[in-house]
Amino acid sequence: MRDTAPMSDSPLQVDLIAVLVAVTGGEPRVLTIQNGFALPSGPLQTGHRSLQAGLSAWVERQTSHKLGYVEQLYTFAGQSLSESRGVSISYLGLTREAPAHLSGALWRGWYEYFPWEDQRQTADLAAALAARLAAWAKGNQARQARVEGLFGAGWNEELVLPRYELLWEAGLLPEAARHHQATPPLAPGLEMTHDHRRILATAMARLRAKVKYRPVVFELLAQDFTLLELQQTMEAIAGARLHKPNFRRLIEQQELVEETGRATQGQAGRPAKLFRFRPSVLAERGIAGTKLPLTR
């Protein structure tokens, strides 16, 4: 810091890492490279007006889809990331899935990497992990408190990263098992290079939190959508089921959407009205608070 001991280090390499998320067919998806083993990344290109502008331009070129929403996640430094002494800036971006032009790029479901975070069907996997973590924490009160708080009764869907870190600490992840005594069988879920899986966890947590108080879900939906599609998108992100009548009540009283006048047809059951988000929501994006029903 200024006015302190001299340090004068050589300049560093700066990388960008992108977590691009879409929701397709009720499943959250993330764009990967190397057959799902890494997140797309590359060196910072100067000449852009801002970091976000640079990222948006790159993504729009690659996916031929407008990048609706971009948010900075975190900046990492040092050995944690890779061999190169450098800084990595990670971003969360919301799009709709489209064939990536990027060679070797592949959309994958994010629950392939974090199966225990999907509690829409069952919480069995999380419960099984909780049991193994309890065994690991036996006799250590602080550990027990953490296991209970993260995997116990009141499941909080935002704590993706702490849960991941706890599993790491307990040696239940392949990337961590190398550093511990062997404790197979490991937790299920795909591995990633460096700390990319950790970055994905950060992105999931951020999106789960954001979606509760900012109307960003709409970036992931088609222009017109049914209330069920909206609900299922929310459920996909949260990894939890929602009470349908209450969800609809909340959406209505938020005045986020308006009817288009049209409806679905050709499907079983009563046709659903098609909605779109109200123009004022777009205009005031980032101003209005929005409450969506997840965890209190």
Next chain:
Amino acid sequence: MRDTAPMSDSPLQVDLIAVLVAVTGGEPRVLTIQNGFALPSGPLQTGHRSLQAGLSAWVERQTSHKLGYVEQLYTFAGQSLSESRGVSISYLGLTREAPAHLSGALWRGWYEYFPWEDQRQTADLAAALAARLAAWAKGNQARQARVEGLFGAGWNEELVLPRYELLWEAGLLPEAARHHQATPPLAPGLEMTHDHRRILATAMARLRAKVKYRPVVFELLAQDFTLLELQQTMEAIAGARLHKPNFRRLIEQQELVEETGRATQGQAGRPAKLFRFRPSVLAERGIAGTKLPLTR
């Protein structure tokens, strides 16, 4: 990004910028240099295990106070920051005020920079600015909506940065007036170099949001404290008054604090019980959700 057009830029300079916050005598304070004109900053020193570790070490050396809580704010790049092509990583840190050993360092109240954000006594200043903004927005519906949403009825204390940016856009800030036609008188409040005032706004917003759902207030308090001191610290951060009985009720049902058995003495009025935060709160820091009563 990898697998795309070549770019190969030269390495960049990486700087750290710190927003160190304390609450002293019911006032939020921030550590500055250059007589309040800049935030402490300096080049990234390699050799630290992480960015946060580097910052904590520096702060603890300078202030001889443990840095209770550190959080990354944002990473800026490009011309926005200064003449040097580089990247700046900003941090929010919570401490207690102590004489800074750093030469030229000075603690200042953060409402000296954002007077309209302090609504504990009166909202007159914000109302006056709202009137001037309304005049500026006249005839432009999108602008009117933003003015109303940010400065209007339902004041949301988290929107520090959007409000600051709106004032900039309207040419009411000295740092912005240079880019606009002259529109004095300007809004009150101290200026800062580069975009440091913007970074401070980001820090304020982040802390105001954080304090509602994570027990970080305690980093700003002495080990033992009265409920009134706790309330006044919250009010100082939020820039708003709180209903005393309801605040106490909420604190109690959160089970965050416990009685020490001792009480204040020597002051007017009935002595107040002294409390401390419960050990479990410390242990589960970052796990448990905490609700404090601000804006719904």
Next chain:
DNA sequence: CTGCATTATACTCTGAATGAGTATAAATCA
């Protein structure tokens, strides 16, 4: 073409949380 399955939509009920106000207790100070 009739009833059944399926999905959408509307409504009710209950308990918890929140906002606001009032009453009592225990100290200092004139």
Next chain:
DNA sequence: TGATTTATACTCATTCAGAGTATAATGCAG
């Protein structure tokens, strides 16, 4: 000793969130 000041303890009304139930409108099987 009583007035003032601050802490602490209740009460009440309203809103909001969770959970369940009832009705409407379509496709589909017989």
